[in-house]
Structure formats: C-alpha cells, structure tokens
Amino acid sequence: MILARLKKRFAPGPDSAGFLLDIELQSAAAVTVLFGPSGSGKTLTLDCIAGFVRAEEGRVMIGDDLLFDGPTGVHLSPQARRCGYVFQNYALFPHMTLRRNLEFACEFRPKLDRHRKVSEMLEMFRLTEVAGRRPHELSGGQKQRCSIARALLADPRVLLLDEPARGLDPTLRAELYDVLRSVRATFQTPILLVTHDLQECFELGDRMVILHDGRIVQQGAPGEIFDKPAGFGVAHLLGIYTLHEAEVTHLDPTRNVSHLQFGGFEIHGPYLPGKLKGDRVWICVRPEELRAAPLNGRPKPNQVPVKLERATLKPGAMRLHFDRNLLADVTRIEYEQNKHNKDWVVEFPSTTLRVL
C-alpha cells in the first residue's frame, strides 16, 4: 500500500515558471504507473517519496511505515526510507564491477549470506557472465537489469522506477517488461513506475495514475481509463482519441438515446446523464472504433460523409485520414480495393459512443 499526499511549491524564477505539485496518490496495486507528460511532476513525486526532496506538506506511507509527515515534522533520511530507486541513467557506480555494485547494496548482510544473495540475483537477472565487468562495458539492457537487481538487494519497501523504458529500442523494451513482470511475480515489493509511454501503462500497470501540471487528473485501472477518460483534458493527454465538438440536441432517458449535432450531421448515442439539451460536449473516439466504407447512396444513420485525404500504414491496419479531422482504421485489403475512392462514410458507434 503506497500513500503519498504531497504539496511542494516552486517559486517562479527569472527563466522558469512556478510549479506546484499537489497530489494525493493512493494505491494498493502491485504495479502502479504514474503517467504524464514531461514536466507534470512525475519524477518530483518519486523524489519526494524517496526522500531526496522534502515536500512542504503531506504524508508518505508505505504499508504501515510512516516516511514523511508534514504536521509532525517526520522526515526520514533516504537511507532510512529504503526506497529502491532505479534511475533513468541507472546510476551504477562506474568504478565498481557489476558484482561489486550488487555487493555494495547489501553490505549490511553477513558475508556468506551476501555472497549467496548476490549470486542468486546475478543468476535471476541473467548477469552471471558479465558480473566481472564494469558498467561501461555493459549493454543498456544489462545495465538496467543490474540497476533493478541492485535496488532489490537492499530489501526495499517499494521499488521506484523513473522512466525505465526511455531510450530503449522495442526489443529491449519487451525484455524490460518481461523482467518487471518476473520481479512482480517473485518479490512482494510494490512497484511505482513513472512513464510517459501509454503502452507501458497497459503492459505493466495494475493501476494507473495520470498526472498533469502537478495534479492528479484521473486514477484507476488502465482499462477503465482507456474506456472512460475523465474528461477532455485526460483524453487529450492520452493522445489516442480524436475529439470532436458537438451539441446535445435531444435526450431521452427512457429509450437510452441522445442526439448530437456534429458538423451539420446528427449522431445518435446513449443517454447522457448530467447533460442538458444545448450543452456543448466532446465526442471522443478512437480510430479503430469507427467504421469507414466507400460512400454508396445516401449515408445511413450515424454515418457521416467525408473525403479521404491520405492513408498511413499502421501495424495490422491502414489508418485513413479524412476531412473534418476524422481518423478511422480499415484493413489493408479494404483500403487496396477502394483506394481510388474519394468519397467515404464514417460510421460512429451508437450504443458505445463516448461523450465527454
């Protein structure tokens, strides 16, 4: 169980804007992912938890242990907090071999025990062969595994990872995800991971916390957030939706129907609790939720006639770019058969339409 209620203010300087971190993060998940754009306060949050930065107010608890408490002045040293921190640059001590790096982390253990533990870790993280090398002689993936192993050897209360996949190519990224999954399965240590990669949230996260501009804008299971972003801001941050402004023209709770006016066309969606007729709303769709087909006669309900502007290849699909800022995915075969067609229709889902 991780609880971090933090408030930290940075006054604006001559060449920097002011910043306020004000969050309440609570998670009992095995892997919590802190997602947000650069400058949203993700790393600062980790630093406050690890004790490198002192928050002005708030409280940090891991399990039953109080690490920081503003009102009573509790502020444990980083040493006493025992937060395993995996840095972006791995921070392996360059003057020590890999084995020494690991041994250095657990000098509190008796010698024999230490040796056994380190050997086990080297084995588990597939580093035995390179144990005698210095960090600069290792590959990025090896350095990262060593850094995670080192953090775990100190018996941490929590494992903090700062953008672990940054700068890794796709193969190494997949390898990292495997390593983290096995860490999750083998150790009891909860993991708090910072990323601005959405894929990582879905690969690893049991719980996802979205940070923007020093505040938490939504937290929940990644799947839930994916299906129901809390608002325009979150949907925009996630960057996987296209957002279209529309107006509510009709609401019928008994038949669970709403009508939305969008670019001169009417779209039918589910009833929108809390919305009123005449409200401006955002239709929020992912390209794979829209069905595109060549225009054939008059558009049917929930279909909008559009013009094809260009197409880009996606893994497993063609993404079609239409006017009105609409994107829709079709299979490559469908596209090849109709690629000379300029006039298409895009069909919105009616019962599952996402409206913010």
Add this chain to the structure above:
Amino acid sequence: MAIDWFPLWLSLRVAALSTLAAIVVGLWIAYWLAYREFRGKEVVDALVSLPLVLPPTVLGYYLLVVLGRGSPLGQFYETVTGSPLVFTWQAAVVAALFHSLPLLIKSTRAALESLDPSYGRAARSLGIGEWRIFTRVTIPLAHRSILAAAAIAFARALGDFGVTIMIAGNIPGRTQTIAVAIYDAVESGNGALARTLVVAISGVALLILWISNRLSPRHKIG
C-alpha cells in the same frame, strides 16, 4: 661557486606537508560547501576565498597576530611543543597551507559538484551511510580531480613569498624557502644563484602543471 640547494629542499618539504594538510582540511570543507546547506554558507565561502584576493602580506600579518608569541594560540603551541611557532620552518608550512588551501577547496568543490548526483542518491536509497558514500563513491569518482587540485595547491605552496616572509622570516638555512632565497640573491647581487634557483623552480612548476593536466579527467564522469 657552490650552490646552496637548501632553499629548494626546504620548499619541497614545506609544500609537501602543507599539501597533505590542505587535502585533509580542504576536502572536508569542499564537501560541506558542495553538498550541505547550512546557515552562514556564504560567509564560509567568502572566508575561504579571502586569501586569494588579499595581499599575501596582509594574510601573513593576520597569521602573525593569531599565531604570534603573544597570542593564545601561539602560547598554546609553545606550551605543547616547547618552542614558538613563528619564524620556524613549521610556520612556513602554515603560511603555505593558508596560501594554497583556497585553490584546493575551490577546485575540489567544483569537482564534487560536477559529479552526477544520481550516484549519491542511488547509494542513499540503498541505505548506505554518508561517510561510506564519501569514502567509497565520492572520493573514488573524483580522485583524479582531487589529485589534480592537490598538484596545483602544491605548486602554489611552493611559490609563496609574502605570507612566508611575514611569519617564517628569512633565516638562511632555517626558514629561507626558495622564493625568499631568490629575492635575497637578487638583492645581494648574486645573479648566478638567482638564475639557478629560478631555472630549478620553473622546471618543478612545469613538471607539476604537466602532472596536473594528466590527472584532470578528460571526460566528465557521469
């Protein structure tokens, strides 16, 4: 004419001892200035830099006041060792120490501040105490820069004139360091002696510069 090499040997010995002392004291002060926030940090920083901007004779005068036979510190030294400190070769060590310490502190502090802070943070998050981090991480990572700084401090200690003459004096065969001896030789018209000592000290200085440049890390660590 026989050249009296005593001033060179004395200077080398004085510089070596003062550099050793400067490393011990300077490393500690540099560490505090680089990594710790404390009240009066600016004051300490200014005091440390003061000897760099003060005329050496002024620094020597201060030391004479603080360490002279009439001062509490001077009397304390005299009761402990049985002889006064001023106008001995030990005083020359003190003079060289105060003359070279600021330089050592400044460059060591810069070296410590240029270390990637994530090493220290990583060690802290692993539960390793500050002293262990200092001896096992910080110093090994910065040792080349520290040695380079020590070499420059040694060279500066070797060349001190003003402070030395104020508190150690110019006693041939006892406290006459090479810088003082050169001045003395020129004053008394002994051109041959002056030239010889000048060439010798220039050679030593060049050697030290070369060593210092070899030691300076070519790549910033981290």
